[in-house]
Amino acid sequence: MGNLFLVCLFFSSFVLSSYSADQTALGIAQLVKESNTGFVGEQGKMEMILKLENQEIKRLMVSKSLEVSPDENRTLLVFEIPKDVRGTKLLTWSFESKDDSQWIYLPSLRRVKRITSSGSSSSFMGSEFTFEDLRNSGIKKYEYSNLSELKKDNDILWKYNRKSLKKSGYSKQIVTVSKKYMNIVKIEYFDRSGEKLKVAEFSNFKQFQVKNKTMWRAGRIVMRNLQTKKSSILIWSERKIGVRINKSVFQKGSLK
């Protein structure tokens, strides 16, 4: 899901033309993945709003992403607010099939720490998002089932189940993909005991042009925790796609 948050999801007329009615859930995931290739680089600002019972708390981050290859993306998040963690950086190397690598730079300690896979189910900045949510959803990391199709307004939605092949904080996820945007528009998360835990809804899609491709990006993601009734909202601004960013920015050694 991470790439769906942090990397572009775009519509490709070529890809769509290859779609046929008997696609499998894996096939849909592959189409979405193929639609993601070719964004070159991306940067923008992210505002995260934590909605609690009586208050709203804001987080601000700067995001940069680099497409190293069709099977490898790198993402750097730099925190600006809250001020006590300003300068904290989260670097993620996302791979299509092998495990992702993630490091966090803690300015108060001036130290870069590698994050373990099992720590990925931890809350991200006290929000309803977890580190796992921000990691790559490479299609080979899941097994797929239960593809269904429904029409909604002028769009066709594909819905399927996916289950992580690696250790995960979730027992399964139900994913809804929009044919119009060729993007995930909704993910329902189920906890390890099988109870529905969270729902992420993607909206405010915006169109971008990179070379000859038209791309769509969700400008807003709402993550609602159904058990705690808390929610967190991610909103993008000043987003640029197709930008060239030096690879050295995404090195562990550059975090310090």
Add this chain to the structure above:
Amino acid sequence: MGETSNEGSFTLETRQFESDGDDGTYENQRSLLWEHKTEVVEESNGLVFGVKGRYDDQDHKRNITWPEDLYFYQKNQSFKFVVGYQIFNYSYMEAFNPLDILNARQYDTSILNAEKMGELSLGLETYVFDGDLKLYLLPRPAKPYFPSSSSRLRADLDQVSVAWLGGDVDSSEWDDHFLLSFERSFDSFDAQFLVSKNIDRRKVLVGTTDYQEISGNIFPKADADFALYFSEQLITGAIVVYNFESFQVKSGFASHTYIPDTEILTNSGLTSFEDYSELVLGAEVPISHANGFDSTVFVEYQKIIPDSVSATGALQNDVFLAWKLNFNDPTGTEIKTAMTYDVSGNEEGFVQADFSRRYLSDFKYTIGILSYLNTESYNPPLDDLDETNHIYANLTYFY
């Protein structure tokens, strides 16, 4: 003018020690710690201005300001050139970091978390062989700061200066100290290699080089100056951090070769800095709790080889155990407990616990306790840390 950013903080620090019955020391210490950082970034160069200072209205010897990061850099696609004061960090573990030796420290807080002071440096960094290669010249090693005799964390060193063995810091000539490091990440592990010639500011001998032999016995001369001696060294070492699915393992080593062989007359007789090696092993196990909390258990071990060298530092053959509980709430609430214990038989160590929480988005408070165990068995100057158990409370405003 490029993009400019300013940030910093003011921290009200208080700490209450148990009474030592000495009117010349302060049981309750209050201070204001401030830090500021301005960064000007242009496309290919930048300027970082970061300074830190402490003000104590009682113990004026604590009133100092020091550079942290104060440097200019210029970079292109291949290289980054840096000149100025910098804080280097080669720490990968919570307690034992054999490669993290490049900066002078302020021993006014915990031994484990002594504040670093910026080091004058001139360096070149490049990305090569899929890793980060850094070469720095370190021409002016900064001297460490020790609290005065009025501090409960004193080392009774008011009349004692800091002196280097080797090097040439007191003359106008530049030292030929350097740092060469290479860091690379692989699929499941990170590796760091380091070679450096510098002053080892973690090992100290208290004594004098101004002595004479009378009838086969060694005595200091009548006008001998006693000092805290730190020695020039060549250090080589490496650290590897390996990620398993549900935990992390860290291991490292460092070999210290002292360049001068000057003998110092100490309370224990004539002695000199003895070459030694450090071996560290550690594990970090994250645990997710059903209530949404996360905790991490840290276990670390450090072995000094040979055993005879252990006495020259605070940390010897020690085990470190720590537990950190993160509430995962919007206020960033965290509880940390840690214990370091010498397993070579001296029963030395310390215990620390603290609680921290963000308040009103711009404030953060921390309360805690730090207790030293059996410090009388430390060698000078750390033996004076006895009876320095204290509680502390800090309130920080971030801007």
